[in-house]
Amino acid sequence: AAGVIQSPRHLIKEKRETATLKCYPIPRHDTVYWYQQGPGQDPQFLISFYEKMQSDKGSIPDRFSAQQFSDYHSELNMSSLELGDSALYFCASSTRQAVNTEAFFGQGTRLTVV
Amino acid sequence: AQTVTQSQPEMSVQEAETVTLSCTYDTSENNYYLFWYKQPPSRQMILVIRQEAYKQQNATENRFSVNFQKAAKSFSLKISDSQLGDTAMYFCASDYGGSQGNLIFGKGTKLSVKP
Numbered sequence: 548a549a550g551v552i553q554s555p556r557h558l559i560k561e562k563r564e565t566a567t568l569k570c571y572p573i574p575r576h577d578t579v580y581w582y583q584q585g586p587g588q589d590p591q592f593l594i595s596f597y598e599k600m601q602s603d604k605g606s607i608p609d610r611f612s613a614q615q616f617s618d619y620h621s622e623l624n625m626s627s628l629e630l631g632d633s634a635l636y637f638c639a640s641s642t643r644q645a646v647n648t649e650a651f652f653g654q655g656t657r658l659t660v661v
Numbered sequence: 662a663q664t665v666t667q668s669q670p671e672m673s674v675q676e677a678e679t680v681t682l683s684c685t686y687d688t689s690e691n692n693y694y695l696f697w698y699k700q701p702p703s704r705q706m707i708l709v710i711r712q713e714a715y716k717q718q719n720a721t722e723n724r725f726s727v728n729f730q731k732a733a734k735s736f737s738l739k740i741s742d743s744q745l746g747d748t749a750m751y752f753c754a755s756d757y758g759g760s761q762g763n764l765i766f767g768k769g770t771k772l773s774v775k776p
Contacts, residue, residue: 578760578762580762580763580764582764584704588768589752589766589767589768589769590706590752590764590766591766592763592764592765595760595762595763603757603760603763605763635704637706639706639762640762641760641761641762648761649696649708649711649761650761650762650764651708652705652706652707652708654703654704654705655704655705655706657704
């Protein structure tokens with residue numbers, strides 16, 4: 548079965564650079580969620596999209612922005628990177644068209660800021 | 662504000678034995694889900710089991726079962742016949758208003774299964 552695809556899997560950037568993380572949801576899933584998991588930490592919800600519109604916002608820094616495109620894939624754009632942005636970034640997807648459906652997580656993108 | 666608390670940072674269990682991981686939560690939502698996720702060294706987030714708050718019957722998935730005490734806001738995970746592959750970080754989570762994707766996680770419990 549198709550899963551949530553995240554790219555790249557690993558990314559190394561320097562301070563003050565920009566990074567773009569991509570998420571391809573499971574086919575026919577209309578909702579995407581982004582999470583940030585720092586070293587030794589629990590995942591923190593950043594932002595979510597439903598049908599290309601932002602649906603919820605969590606602890607996403609102002610330096611970050613995200614969007615969901617017409618094909619439902621989503622991109623998380625991170626600017627002015629800081630050392631503290633080094634983390635594992637998860638994307639999850641689900642659909643609101645089915646009742647009682649869970650969200651499925653991708654394998655994550657490991658971002659290292661040096 | 663919603664909170665999820667896991668009071669056991671680390672636990673260990675002998676292979677084939679049973680272990681229970683604790684979780685308490687606080688929410689103002691009327692309809693919500695509770696989850697246990699497993700995160701092995703690969704860092705993949707794997708859903709172990711979920712419970713809808715309206716359902717009184719405790720959820721079970723093979724060797725995994727929960728003890729859901731709604732009044733006490735407690736949601737513990739029991740792993741029976743522990744296997745070496747169960748070694749992982751386990752996160753308890755609660756969602757907002759039934760979305761199942763906007764999740765608040767606990768700090769996690771690192772479970773080690775010993776041969």
